[in-house]
Amino acid sequence: MPYWFNVDTGQVETDETRSQDANVLGPYATEDAARNALQSAKERTEAWDAEDREWDERGAGGSDPA
Structure with missing residues (x-):
């Protein structure tokens, strides 16, 4: 499962909870x-x-x- 880092919230997200592309780094x-x-x-x-x-x-x- 890929993970993403939300630069606005500082939280790790998954595909199910992922924010807009402009707000995340990844996938990891x-x-x-x-x-x-x-x-x-x-x-x-x-x-x-x-x-x-x-x-x-x-x-x-x-x-x-x-």
Whole structure:
């Protein structure tokens, strides 16, 4: 059964209790994963930001063919 995290209420929901798509993150395989959705999203965002900074520091590494 998929689980969802409602960002408005801070509650974990199932398909039977799920709110509108704009209000939920998921699906997640477990209730625990859904409960930790915001922390997981924060960690992924921080990792992507670090990758972007590394990319910017190295430069694009090529020239524009145009």
